[in-house]
Amino acid sequence: MAHYRGPDPKREQFRRYLEKAGVVDSLTSVLVALYEQPERPSNALEFVKQHLNSAGQTSADTEALQQEVIDLRQRCARLAEENKDLQTKLQRYEPASEDGATAD
Known part of the structure; x- marks a missing residue:
């Protein structure tokens, strides 16, 4: 039983x-x-x-990841712009240092 x-x-x-x-x-x-x-x-x-x-994957996870992607893309764009500005400044000074360089 x-x-x-x-x-x-x-x-x-x-x-x-x-x-x-x-x-x-x-x-x-x-x-x-x-x-x-x-x-x-x-x-x-x-x-x-x-x-x-x-x-x-919950929608909260997805939303958080999407927001992180947006933030990282904006940061990447800012850094690319900063890099471009710094390269432009460097180009202004680089030719002057090449002309004034002496051979060792």
Whole structure:
């Protein structure tokens, strides 16, 4: 005769943790996507890995990365402009130092 065991508090706590973190929803959506594939992929584990990776990036992560790209592009443009200005200044002084240079 089978004995009924009540829910283990550790298991319930872990299950709530997974639900709160969004793991259960992510796994469910990936498994549903796999189920709805017209043709089963040859490597189901690889399918799950790929879809979990794409589902794992939150919009906040994406937005933060996009903002970082914008900031870095602006910094790169400022540095390129500064480099151009410094090269122009250097060109003004470089010919004078070549004319006045003495051979050793």
